[in-house]
Amino acid sequence: MRSEFPPPAKPWRGENLNRIKELPGLTQKERMLLAFKAKGTVCGSTFLEMHIPRYAARVADLRDDGYDIVRVKCPYRFHDHGRQIASYEMRGRR
Numbered sequence: 026m027r028s029e030f031p032p033p034a035k036p037w038r039g040e041n042l043n044r045i046k047e048l049p050g051l052t053q054k055e056r057m058l059l060a061f062k063a064k065g066t067v068c069g070s071t072f073l074e075m076h077i078p079r080y081a082a083r084v085a086d087l088r089d090d091g092y093d094i095v096r097v098k099c100p101y102r103f104h105d106h107g108r109q110i111a112s113y114e115m116r117g118r119r
């Protein structure tokens with residue numbers, strides 16, 4: 026099955042995050058999918074910034090929807106949250 030989420034060619038840009046944060050009328054899952062599309066790997070702290078406090082539960086929902094999402098160590102070295110917060114990598118759709 027084709028992957029809808031190839032690794033992003035461009036680095037994450039803040040304006041994209043702000044746009045996704047503010048998009049009205051979208052569900053949390055839809056905004057998370059946009060973040061994965063833009064970034065490939067999304068940190069839990071980013072989901073918190075997007076006002077999705079129960080992001081782990083939403084990731085479980087997305088897995089139920091058929092998305093292949095794995096928990097990974099946060100790759101963003103400028104994040105200062107230590108090891109408590111993991112990131113999630115979107116590998117495509119089953």
Ligand SMILES: [Zn+2]
Nearest residue numbers: 068099101104
């Ligand atoms: Zn992080």
